[in-house]
Amino acid sequence: GNSVTQMEGPVTLSEEAFLTINCTYTATGYPSLFWYVQYPGEGLQLLLKATKADDKGSNKGFEATYRKETTSFHLEKGSVQVSDSAVYFCALYENSGGSNYKLTFGKGTLLTVNP
Amino acid sequence: DAGITQSPRHKVTETGTPVTLRCHQTENHRYMYWYRQDPGHGLRLIHYSYGVKDTDKGEVSDGYSVSRSKTEDFLLTLESATSSQTSVYFCAITPYAGISAPGGYTFGSGTRLTVV
Numbered sequence: 001g002n003s004v005t006q007m008e009g010p011v012t013l014s015e016e017a018f019l020t021i022n023c024t025y026t027a028t029g030y031p032s033l034f035w036y037v038q039y040p041g042e043g044l045q046l047l048l049k050a051t052k053a054d055d056k057g058s059n060k061g062f063e064a065t066y067r068k069e070t071t072s073f074h075l076e077k078g079s080v081q082v083s084d085s086a087v088y089f090c091a092l093y094e095n096s097g098g099s100n101y102k103l104t105f106g107k108g109t110l111l112t113v114n115p
Numbered sequence: 116d117a118g119i120t121q122s123p124r125h126k127v128t129e130t131g132t133p134v135t136l137r138c139h140q141t142e143n144h145r146y147m148y149w150y151r152q153d154p155g156h157g158l159r160l161i162h163y164s165y166g167v168k169d170t171d172k173g174e175v176s177d178g179y180s181v182s183r184s185k186t187e188d189f190l191l192t193l194e195s196a197t198s199s200q201t202s203v204y205f206c207a208i209t210p211y212a213g214i215s216a217p218g219g220y221t222f223g224s225g226t227r228l229t230v231v
Contacts, residue, residue: 034219043222101212107157
């Protein structure tokens with residue numbers, strides 16, 4: 001079945017450091033890929049998405065490129081801020097049978113940014 | 116999140132009692148989902164609905180049932196709560212399904228359930 005593997009956390013960085021959170025996936029077809037962010041005590045929010053190979057999603061300084069050849073969708077940010085401290089989830093969206101589609105999540109990566 | 120609310124936000128219940136969590140949306144979205152979030156597991160799908168009275172199981176549906184009698188409400192029931200069902204439960208909605216769906220899901224703020 002479909003699956004998403006994210007790098008284990010927690011990740012701790014200093015403000016203005018470069019961030020990479022690795023995400024690879026296994027899928028039978030051509031999924032759409034997402035990154036969600038969860039701030040403390042809140043639900044998940046969509047951060048960015050890509051719907052086909054070589055697409056780049058971007059939002060709030062974060063970027064991720066859909067790499068079909070390596071089945072990856074790594075999240076990057078050039079200069080993190082304390083306010084970026086959160087849990088980040090990689091997810092894939094694909095047909096789960098018939099006309100039904102499903103979002104499958106990775107386990108999440110906790111990012112802490114220190115001033 | 117705007118347009119989707121979960122109730123209650125927190126609940127403590129005893130083992131063996133039934134519990135119902137409610138997800139209410141004002142967006143008129145067709146698709147609704149229940150997930151549970153546990154450390155080391157991320158989010159796992161419990162049940163989902165693709166229309167009024169149309170529901171299906173997710174990957175961790177044992178011990179849970181759902182009902183959707185109207186578009187705006189999706190109820191999750193734990194028939195007889197167990198300690199393994201202590202978790203944070205999230206509801207999510209989306210207007211479309213399919214590979215051309217415009218975006219991701221909108222999530223509620225969650226219900227923290229503790230079974231003692």
